[in-house]
Amino acid sequence: MADTAAPAVQSLEQLCIDTVRTLSMDAVQQADSGHPGTPMALAPLAYVLFTRHLRHNPANPLWMDRDRFVLSAGHASMLLYSVLHLSGYDLSLDDLKQFRQWDSRTPGHPEHGITPGIETTTGPLGQGVGNAVGFAVAEAHLSAVFNGGGHRPVDHHTYFIASDGDMMEGVSHEAASFAGHLRLGKLIGFYDDNHITIEGDTGLAFDEDVGARYEAYGWHVQHVADGNDLDALDSAIRTAKATTERPSLVVVRTHIAFGSPNKVDTAGAHGSPLGEDEIRLTKQALGWPSLEPFFVPDDALAEWRKSRDRGASLEAEWRRRYEAFEAAQPDRAKELGRRHRGELPAGWDADIPSFPPGKRVATRNASEKVLNAIAPRVPELMGGAADLAPSTKTLLKDMGDFSAGSYAGRNMHFGIREHAMGSVMNGMALHGGILPYGATFLIFSDYMRPPIRLASLMERQVIYVFTHDSIGLGEDGPTHQPVEMLALLRAIPHLTVLRPADANETAEAWRVAIGHRHGPVAIALSRQDLAIADRSKLGAA
Template identity: 65%
Template sequence: MGNNTPENQKDLDQLCINTIRALSMDAIQKANSGHPGAPMGLAPLAYTLWTRMLKHNPANPAWFNRDRFVLSGGHASMLLYSMLYLTGYDLSLDDIKNFRQWQSKTPGHPEYGHTSGVETTTGPLGQGFTNAVGMAMAERHLAACYNTKECEIVDHHTFVVCGDGDLMEGITSEAASLAGHLGLSKLICIYDDNKISIEGTTAIAFTEDVGARFKAYNWHVQKVEDGNDVDAIFKALKKAKAEKNKPSLIMLRTHIAYGSPNKQDTPDAHGSPLGEEEIRLTKKNLSCPDDTPFCVTDKALEFCRQCLDKGKKAEKKWQRQVKSYEKDFPVLAAGLKDAISGDLPEGWDSDLPSFSNTDKAIATRSASGKVLNAIAGKVANLIGGSADLAPSNNTLIKDSFDFQKDSYNGRNIRFGVREHAMGAILSGMALHKGIRPFGGTFLVFSDYLRPSIRLAALMKIPVIYVFTHDSIAVGEDGPTHQPVEHVVSLRAISGLTVIRPCDANETKEAWRYAIKNTQGPVALILSRQNLPIIERTESNSESLLENGAYVIYDSPQKPSLIIIATGSEVNIAIEAAKTLEQKGVAARVVSMPSTELFEKASAEYKDKVLPQDTSNRIVVEAGITMGWERYAGDKGEIIGISGYGASAPGGTLMKNYGFTSDNIVQKAAKMLKL
C-alpha cells in the first residue's frame, strides 16, 4: 500500500509496529491491569497480517467471505484492540483508553458480540485454536456445497494466533489432530514461540518438539526465527496460503515485552503493567516519536486505515461475484443465502414423525435420531456428529455421508474420541455462520466439554448438544458411566437451555425448540432405555414444552398433590397418580423437561401449572436433588440420588434407588397421612 520507497516503507512499518506496542503498554498501564508482553512481541506479526495479508473490511465486520482472525491467547487482547482501532473498525482511541473498565468496548479478554471485529470469545486457553478449526471446517463444507467450477463464492482463510499455553492444553492436541486428518489447508496458525510462561521459562514444563508434533499431525510446518522480520513473516504467510493439502503452523520466535530494557524475556511482563518508568524507557529504546500516553501519529493511522479502502474494494468485488452467481446458479445462491441468514425453509418441520401411545415404547435417544433425520431432510445446513458414539447417540444423518478430506460436503462429522474439541469445534462452526451444528456423546462425558458449553452460552450461539444415556438406568456399565450430578450441573450454566424429555413426543418438541432457537445453546438429555409414549390428558406437548413444564396428567378434582418429574420418571409418576386416585387422592403430574424455559414463563402460567395453594408436592428425577427445592417447597419431598450408581441391569437399579411408582405412592401416603 502507498508509494513509499523500500527504505521509507521499512521506517513506516516500524512506526506502525511500535504504535501497536505503545498503545498496548499505555492501555494496560492506565487500567493497572493486563498482559503487555505478548502484544509487544507479536506486534510485527499482527501488523503484517492485518495490513498485508488478511482479507477483511473494517466497515463491515460481518462480511461473509472475510478471512477469520482468532486470538486464541485472549489475554493478549490489547494486540487485537490495537489492530481493530488502527485499521478502522468501530473502536475509538477513547475505547482503548477505557481498557478493562466498566461497560467498555475493550474488556480484559475479547468477547464475541461485544466488540466490533471480534470473531470469538477467547481467554480459556486452547478454546480459540479449536474454534478456528471449526470455522475452517465450516468454510470447507460450505465451499464444497455451494462453489462451482465457474465461481468460488465461498473462499476464505482462518488465521489463529496461539501461544505456549494454548499448545499445552489437551483440547488443542485433540483439535490439531483432527484438523490434520481432515487436511484443512485454509487453516493457518501462528505460534507465538516466546518461551515464557507465568511461572518462568517454558523449559520448566514444556520441552517437546512442537514442530515435530504438528508434522506428525499432518500439518505443514514453517519456522521464522526472527519475530521482528516483517518480510520473513509475510513470506511465511504467503507460503502457508499456497499450501493446498494441510493446515499450516508458523512457529514464530518472538520476545515477550520486546523493547523493554528490564522486562523483555521475563515472566514479569506476562500479566502485569510495565510501570510508567519502564514504559518511558521502552519507548525511548524503540525510538518512538513521542512518549506521551496513547500517542498515535497521523502517518501511522493514515497508513493502517488504508485497510478500509482495500476492504471495501474486496467486498465489492465479491458482491459482483454474488450477482453473477445468483444469475447463473439461482438454486445454489438461494440455498447459500438461507444458510448464511439462518432462516429456516418453509415447512422445515412438516415431516417430523408422529408418535402414538399405541406405538411400542421407544428410547428418547432413538426418537431423537428419527426426528434429527426428518429435520435434516429439510434443513440442508444441519451438520454434526458424535465423539465416536454415533450408533449409540443416534446422531447419524442417514441420507448423507462422512465429512472427510475428499468429501467436505458430507454432513456426518467423525469427531473421534475428542469430546472437548468437539464442543469448541461446534462453537466455531456456529460462529462462522451458515451452519447449524450438533454434537453427541454420553451425558456422563459432558464434563469433558463443559468449558466449551460455557463459552457457547456466554456467546449466545445456537449449538445443539445431544447427551444420551441419561441416568443410572444406563445399567451394567456401572457408576463410571452413570450420570448423577450432570443434569443439575448443566442447568447451572447460565444461558444454556437443558431439556430432558419424557417420551418420543417431548423429544420431537425438544428438537423443534432447539432448531428454532437462535439465542443460545441447547442440551438434549436422552434415555438409553425404552420409554412408553404417554397419552396427554390436557393436550399434546407441542407449544407447551416451550413453557418448560405442563400438566401431563390431572385428576378431575382440584389436586391435593402435585408430582413433578422429568424424563423417564414422568411415566412412573403417572402410574403413581393413578394408584393414588384409587385411594381417593386427587393427584396432578407435571412434566418439567426444562426448568430454564419454565422460569421464563409468565407468573400466571406458572401458577396455573403449579398452584401456590397446593403445597403437597413430590419431585422425582434420577439425579441429585440440588435445585429442586424451589419447586418442592418447604413441605415437599424430593426423590433423587445421593452418591453414585452401581453395576446392574437398569431396571434393577431404578427399583433399588427408589424410582418406582410404589415408592412415590408411599411418600405421598406419608405426606398426606393416609
C-alpha cells in the same frame, strides 16, 4: 535477552508496528491490569497479517467471505484492539482508553458481540484453536456445497494465533489432530514461541518440539527465527496460503515485551503492567516520538487506515463475483444467503413424527427418527458424535461423511475428542451458514464443559445430544451414571437443558432446539425404553 535497540532511522513500517506496542503498554498501564508483553512481541506479525494478507473490510466486519482471525491467546487482547482501531474498525481511541473497565467495548479478553471485528470469545486457553478449526470446517463444507460451475462464492482462509499456554492445553491437541486428519488446507496458525509463562520460563513444564508434533498431525510446518523479520513473516504466510492440501502452522520465535530494556524475555511482562518508568525507557529505546500516553503518529495512522480502501476493494471484487453467481445460479445463491442469515426454511418441521401411546421407546431412538425427519429439510444441520454415533443414534441417513477431500458430507466423525468437538462446533456456529450438533454420553459432557460455557456466553446456536441419561445403564456401572450432570449443566447461564420424558417430548425438544436462535440447547436422552404418555389424557407434549 533480545536486542531492543531502536533503528537509526525509524521506517514507516516500524512506526506502525511500534504504535501497536505503545498503545498496548499504555492501555495496560492505565487499567493497572492486563498483559502487555505478548502484544509487544506479536506486533510485527499482526502488522504483516492485517495489512498484507487478511481479507477483511473494517467498514463491514460481517462480510460473508472475509477471512476469519482468531486470537486464541485471548490474554493478548490489546494486540487485537490496537490493530482493529488502527485499521479503521468502529473502535475509537477512547475505547482503548477504557480497556478492562466496566461496560467497556475493550474487555480484558475478546468477547464476541461486544467489539466489532472479534470473531469469537477467547481467554480460556486452547479454545481459540478449536474454534479456528470449526471456522475452517464450515468454510470447507460451504465451499464444497456452493462452489462450482466457474463460481466461488465461498473462498476464504482462517488464521489463528496461539501461545505457549494454548499449545499446552489438551483441547488444542485434540483440535489440531482433527484438523490434520481432515486436511483443512485453508487453516493457518501461528505459534507465538516466546518461552515465557506466568511462572517463568516455559522450560519449567514444557519442552516438547511443537512443530514436530504438528507435523505428526499432518500439518505443514514452517519456522520463523525472528518475529521482527517482516520479510520472513510475509514469506511464511505466502507459503502457507499456497499449501492447500493440509493445514499450516508457522512457529514464530518472539520475545515477550520486545523493546523493554528491563522486562524483555521475563515473566514480569506477561501479566502485569510494565510500570511508568519502564514504559518511558521502552519508548525511548524504541525511538518513540512522544512520551504522551496513547500517542498515535499521523503517518502511522494513515498507513494503517489504508486497510479501509484495501478492504472495500476486496469486498467489492467479491460482490462482483457473487452477483455473477446469483445471475448464473439464482436458487443456490438464494439458499446460501438464507443459511448465512440464519433463517430456517419454510416447513422445516413438517415431517417431525408423532408417536402413539401404548409402546415403550428409548428417547435416544425417538431422537434418531426425529433428527432424520428434520435433516432433509434443514440442509445446514450437520454434526456427529465423539465416536458414539451408533449409541447416540445421531447418524444422518444418506447424507454422506464430512471427510478429507469430501467436504460436502454432513456426518462428522469427531473421534474420541469431546473437548475439541465442543470447541469446533462453536467455530462452525460462529462462521455462519451451519447449524451444528454433537453427541456423546451425558456423563462425558464434563469433557466439553468449557466450550459449552463459551457457547452459552456467546449465545450461539449449538445443539448437544447427550444420551445414556439416568442410572438406567445396566452393566456400565457408576462410572457411566450421570447422577450430577443435569444440575451442572443447568447451572450454566443461557444454556437450555431439555430432558424429554417420552418420545413425543423428544420431538418437541428437537423443535425447540432447531428454532432457538440465541443460545445452545442440550437434550438429555435415555438408553432404556420409556412409556409413551397418552396425550389425550395428559395434554400436548
